[in-house]
Amino acid sequence: MTQVQIKNPIIPGFNPDPNILKVADVYYIAVSSFEWMPGIRIYQSHDLVNWEFLTDILTTQIDLRGNPQGASIWAPQISYDQGTFYLTYTDVKNAHGPFKDCHNYLVTAPTITGPWSDSIYLNSSGFDPALFHDPNGKKWFVNEIWDYRLTTSNKSAGVVLQEYDLQQQKLVGKVYKIFNGTALAKTEAPQIYLHNSYYYLITAEGGTGKNHSVTVCRSKTITGPYVLAPNSPILTASDKPNSPLQCTGHASLVESNTGHWYMVFLTCRILDHDYHILGRETAIEEVYWTKDGWLESTVDGNGPDLTPTIEISETVQQVLKLDFEDNFDQEQLTPGWNFLRVMPDSSWLQLRETEKQLRIYGGESPASTFNHHLVAIRQSDFNYIAETELNFTPKTFNEFAGIMLFLTNEKFIYLYVTYDEQLGTVLRLMKYDQDQFQLEPQKVTINKTPLQLRIVGHGLSCAMYYKNPNEQDWHVFKEAIDTRFLSGGFTGNFIGISVTNLNQTNASYADFDYFNYRVLSDK
Known part of the structure; x- marks a missing residue:
């Protein structure tokens, strides 16, 4: 044979x-x-x-x-x-x-x-x-x-x-x-x-x-x-x-x-x-x-x-299909999404069929092991592009929503839209590695949403980008982010969208227009 x-x-x-x-x-x-x-x-x-x-x-x-x-x-x-x-x-x-x-x-x-x-x-x-x-x-x-x-x-x-x-x-x-x-x-x-x-x-x-x-x-x-x-x-x-x-x-x-x-x-x-x-x-x-x-x-x-x-000793050729896409335009989420510790209910996760959007209400912090409102997929390749578009109007610094790399509640990177008392709506980046919490000082003023967010991963690093939907080119938020700390333990890294409200659970929400994940190569 x-x-x-x-x-x-x-x-x-x-x-x-x-x-x-x-x-x-x-x-x-x-x-x-x-x-x-x-x-x-x-x-x-x-x-x-x-x-x-x-x-x-x-x-x-x-x-x-x-x-x-x-x-x-x-x-x-x-x-x-x-x-x-x-x-x-x-x-x-x-x-x-x-x-x-x-x-x-x-x-x-x-x-x-x-x-x-x-x-x-x-x-x-x-x-x-x-x-x-x-x-x-x-x-x-x-x-x-x-x-x-x-x-x-x-x-x-x-x-x-x-x-x-x-x-x-x-x-x-x-x-x-x-x-x-x-x-x-x-x-x-x-x-x-x-x-x-x-x-x-x-x-x-x-x-x-x-x-x-x-x-x-x-x-x-x-x-x-x-x-x-x-x-x-x-x-x-x-x-x-x-x-x-x-x-x-x-x-x-x-x-x-x-x-x-x-x-x-x-x-x-x-x-x-x-x-x-x-x-x-x-x-x-x-x-x-x-x-x-x-x-x-x-x-x-x-x-x-x-x-x-x-x-x-088999005769069938192998085809790996690792890309993932959800435009939130069906009655149910595309199979393959994951949630932390409990299945979601309509109190915090809603598919808006008319608007073709996914609405996520703000949950606890990403460090929580109870009600962190994260919708995520497995990272299946070292080189990838993950992208989403969100509509969000935060009113305080305790309200934020965006895209994240998540290994555990003690290891994650979060690119998020939030509110700043001096600048209004801004884009920020946080990184948490065990007891080491790092809040990037960089703040990008966002005049209005929707806003598109992108993560590009290459091996043990990634870069973060953003742009308005009507813009052609992506703006760099931060390049060469070390992701080695997103390793170890029993699980692998996940990529997803999340909404947080530290003032009051489920009191605010963000609407997401799509999420897609594309493998860049097999190397």
Whole structure:
């Protein structure tokens, strides 16, 4: 069979913890969403090469307001059995100190697009849950277990297994400790597969940073004992410092329509040795079963460097569609928008059909973890142009609206229209990096809106521009803004539009005429 070259990552930008499922001739990948709503994004493919956003699963019933940064929705797993889709996920309420307050849930649906059931609570002993449907009719639930007594900073203590009763909708019977982990430690992301009469347990170890790895063990019985593969870890970039793909781990398996096996996994593209502003992305690698019944990757611990372009045993050409546009002229927002910690309601987000505008009412500050009114998309490329047009009439300095780069509530850049007591309506720029708040002294007087705002990103820097809609040329507000600080943590950088009112929530608004995001190159 002729192999085809594809480029990793196959799903660029913040799309971590990929879990893959094949039903009939369709492939699905679920990814973590953390504090961003809608929760748990699903991508679809018919060829394993080209992926498109299909749907989100957690859309209405989840309220993450107040959850700490980097917590909330972790590690979804999708499965299918006898006409029903199953999805497990963790809602992490605390991830600091010796404790990890995390609650594991299950939802079900007749189709991947729903309707999805209410969440069924299962346990809280650890995170990264998964459901395995044994051909003998039993269902088994696995998750990482957290032990606050450990003296290490990461207190993952291995993997536990318990039977799930479908009729009672709860876990029943004995809890089995099936894997203690290896010396790599930080064991998480357990997935069970049955192949050639062996139960295979795949886990992520080494943490989600540069030591991230994929380990494999197996057993003749699902409750163990499990034997570690002699070639574990089967995937890691920890010994490949020059590889363009780093932090590889958190993997899952699928057999393709052509009979070949593939592993999708988390990865990061790092610039200048330390900065991955796009966050953790989804990549793919072909894997093989050895004569001894173990999994083998072409980029294992003793293999070559991981390269962005690989060959796989499929025949479809890859087309990456990363541009995004919303003119706010439909009854609903263009699919792909994201919101912080809770889905929006009409009290602060309204589509004005007649005017073809999006009205956003002012919320709390960008540092808030409760009601920050930000509408944003994932940054999917290092080089891009993001642009919007807004109508806004602020009356005090506590009212502002504009376009922003947002990693967390402690790391963002905000180009915004506000009010100055001496100059009236002005354009300003703020930057917040942990405890370092910087308000640019530059103020540009704005005689009237609408005003168009533009961000142009190039690698680890960006430039800000503005102009009136009837002007031909853009005016430079600030060039060569260092964006390296928009890196790290669990999520990637987002780009969006925001409205703030620190005097009174929802008391003022801005109207946005459009938003678009265009990738400048694939370099």
